[in-house]
Amino acid sequence: MARILSIDYGKKRTGIAVTDPLQLIAGGLATVSTSELFQFLTQYIAKEPVERIVIGEPRQPNGQPSENLERVQEFVNRWRKARPDIPIDFFDERFTSVLAHQAMLDGGLKKKARQDKALVDEISATIILEDYMRSRKL
Secondary structure: OOOOEEEOOOOOEEEEEEOOOOOOOEEEEEEEEEEHHHHHHHHHHHHHEEEEEEEEEEEEOOOOOOOOOHHHHHHHHHHHHHHOOOOOEEEEEEOOHHHHHHHHHHHOHHHHHHHOOHHHHHHHHHHHHHHHHHHHHO
């Protein structure tokens, strides 16, 4: 089986998570500069088979689109045009940053580590992927 990869797309940084080849476990992969995301994904996919990409759909708590949605849609359109062989799907990402901070607290990370925005982005991507995987099992 191929992996599923998830993206927590941000204006400056993007968190990335991936499943194991059996698609049982989600884990953080990296946080990259958003300007380097396309290249990073291309290089990763050249080494590891990826079946699908799940990207967080940024919405406000009331369900309205957030300011980042337009940037995310531009990236998705570019990806679909360049790599139609690997589908990319939207998945609701509301509250993932809050959940990531809570996971860091629950994990006992010190305050300095919890302020690492790159780590928050990677954990958020992992939460998106875990939620996506859980939704497929329902």
